[in-house]
Amino acid sequence: MKQTLDQLNAYAKRYGFIYQGSEIYGGLANTWDYGPLGVALKNNIKKLWWEEFVSKNPLNVGIDSSILLNPKTWEATGHATGFKDPLMDCKLCKSRHRADSLIATATHGEVDADGWDYSQMYDYIIEHKIKCPVCGGLDYTPIRDFNMMFKTHQGVTADSVNDIYLRPETAQGIFLNFKNVQRTSRKKVPFGIGQIGKSFRNEITPGNFIFRTREFEQMEMEFFCKPGTELEWFVYWKQFAMDFLLKAGLKRDHLKFYDHPKEKLSFYSNATTDIVFDFPWGFDELWGIASRTDYDLGRHQEHSGEKLEYLDPDTNESYLPYVIEPALGVERLLLSVLCDNLEEEELEGGETRTLLRISKALAPIKVTVLPLVKKYQSEKAEEVYKQLLEDFEVSYDDTGNIGRRYRRADAIGTPYCVTIDQQTLEDETVTVRERDTMEQIRLPLGELNVYLFKALK
Numbered sequence: 001m002k003q004t005l006d007q008l009n010a011y012a013k014r015y016g017f018i019y020q021g022s023e024i025y026g027g028l029a030n031t032w033d034y035g036p037l038g039v040a041l042k043n044n045i046k047k048l049w050w051e052e053f054v055s056k057n058p059l060n061v062g063i064d065s066s067i068l069l070n071p072k073t074w075e076a077t078g079h080a081t082g083f084k085d086p087l088m089d090c091k092l093c094k095s096r097h098r099a100d101s102l103i104a105t106a107t108h109g110e111v112d113a114d115g116w117d118y119s120q121m122y123d124y125i126i127e128h129k130i131k132c133p134v135c136g137g138l139d140y141t142p143i144r145d146f147n148m149m150f151k152t153h154q155g156v157t158a159d160s161v162n163d164i165y166l167r168p169e170t171a172q173g174i175f176l177n178f179k180n181v182q183r184t185s186r187k188k189v190p191f192g193i194g195q196i197g198k199s200f201r202n203e204i205t206p207g208n209f210i211f212r213t214r215e216f217e218q219m220e221m222e223f224f225c226k227p228g229t230e231l232e233w234f235v236y237w238k239q240f241a242m243d244f245l246l247k248a249g250l251k252r253d254h255l256k257f258y259d260h261p262k263e264k265l266s267f268y269s270n271a272t273t274d275i276v277f278d279f280p281w282g283f284d285e286l287w288g289i290a291s292r293t294d295y296d297l298g299r300h301q302e303h304s305g306e307k308l309e310y311l312d313p314d315t316n317e318s319y320l321p322y323v324i325e326p327a328l329g330v331e332r333l334l335l336s337v338l339c340d341n342l343e344e345e346e347l348e349g350g351e352t353r354t355l356l357r358i359s360k361a362l363a364p365i366k367v368t369v370l371p372l373v374k375k376y377q378s379e380k381a382e383e384v385y386k387q388l389l390e391d392f393e394v395s396y397d398d399t400g401n402i403g404r405r406y407r408r409a410d411a412i413g414t415p416y417c418v419t420i421d422q423q424t425l426e427d428e429t430v431t432v433r434e435r436d437t438m439e440q441i442r443l444p445l446g447e448l449n450v451y452l453f454k455a456l457k
């Protein structure tokens with residue numbers, strides 16, 4: 001059964017995946033901290049993405065660029081003036097709203113105001129009496145631009161000469177380094193550059209737990225190809241992204257491609273698709289995939305004065321490559337993984353267990369070591385724990401009865417439990433219990449690491 005957002009939030013807090021940010025000071029709205037299991041899960045998600053898109057992908061290479069970029073970057077891309085949302089305030093309770101979101105929520109997503117001008121949005125809200133969701137009033141300020149980039153100052157003086165922005169996407173650090181990477185990696189077009197890192201957006205309406213926050217991580221790839229071939233690559237990366245999500249353990253019937261209609265595409269894009277996922281509130285954007293033509297390289301070439309064209313060594317032709325960009329949020333994928341893998345399973349005899357049926361690659365802990373009776377077997381169990389630590393993410397649990405400890409391991413998605421009992425002390429064998437089937441086998445200790453290594457692959 002589908003979990004509600006509140007259930008997911010409570011689960012994530014209870015088991016140490018995600019906590020409210022700055023909790024002891026009463027929290028800081030819409031910030032979240034990742035606990036021991038949360039950071040392990042995040043790292044595994046990033047590792048899987050990095051392997052699929054970069055380290056094990058012959059087409060691509062990786063980069064780690066700065067969060068702070070020369071402010072001219074954002075003038076060139078249009079972010080300085082165009083990265084904005086339509087903001088309106090409720091005059092009665094002073095709450096702030098995104099005008100297009102008010103319309104979308106009030107019409108249950110049936111009216112999409114994206115692309116409307118501000119007076120059109122304002123008139124629609126007043127005509128249809130869309131009330132302030134906080135106080136129920138209908139007295140708004142006119143709609144105005146709200147730039148979502150976080151501004152700060154570089155250096156010691158807080159003057160406008162030193163204004164600088166926290167990047168709102170990781171993509172631009174890739175474009176700025178296109179020539180560097182191409183030259184030093186000696187990659188030939190077509191090739192891609194992947195990057196994982198923090199991005200910041202001063203969202204007007206963050207929310208839905210970790211779905212929309214002001215600080216988040218992105219896994220982005222810019223794939224550079226010859227103009228004219230971009231739509232073939234677009235289809236290729238769309239399918240590649242979908243296959244990746246299935247590998248990450250999402251259910252195919254909870255995923256859909258949403259192709260942006262031609263008339264709603266950004267002026268520089270000739271195709272854009274979102275992969276949308278069935279979140280607790282319905283289908284919403286998980287992954288944006290856009291064919292961005294040569295817009296970004298062209299703008300940076302123009303504004304920096306640096307030649308960013310690629311000289312094709314085979315044809316001697318010079319051109320600005322076209323770009324396909326699959327851009328995914330780490331936290332959104334993490335939330336989707338919890339949504340699709342957390343279940344309350346009915347067992348024989350009317351019992352139930354909380355089970356995180358997460359893929360083995362993403363499981364925060366791969367194996368847990370359990371001495372059956374702490375008093376007699378903990379010394380041996382600690383030995384086994386150390387033996388496994390060499391190869392896996394392992395935990396050690398000796399508190400509570402064995403049934404409870406199995407349940408705890410199931411609830412956080414640990415694929416294997418290794419139990420040390422009296423027989424282990426006599427013949428050096430252990431019990432290995434598998435999470436989903438709960439089947440148990442007996443194995444010699446000497447074979448344990450190799451067995452788990454194969455089972456986890």
Ligand code: GAP
Pocket residue numbers: 168169170171201203210211212213214215216218220285286287288325327328329330331332
């Ligand atoms: N470079 C293109 C770009 O950033 P985007 O659609 O704005 O495109 C890409 O963002 C992905 O980043 C989204 O599909 C989503 O997964 C994630 N994302 C964007 N804004 C976010 C936010 N405020 N909180 C969490 N994730 C976000």
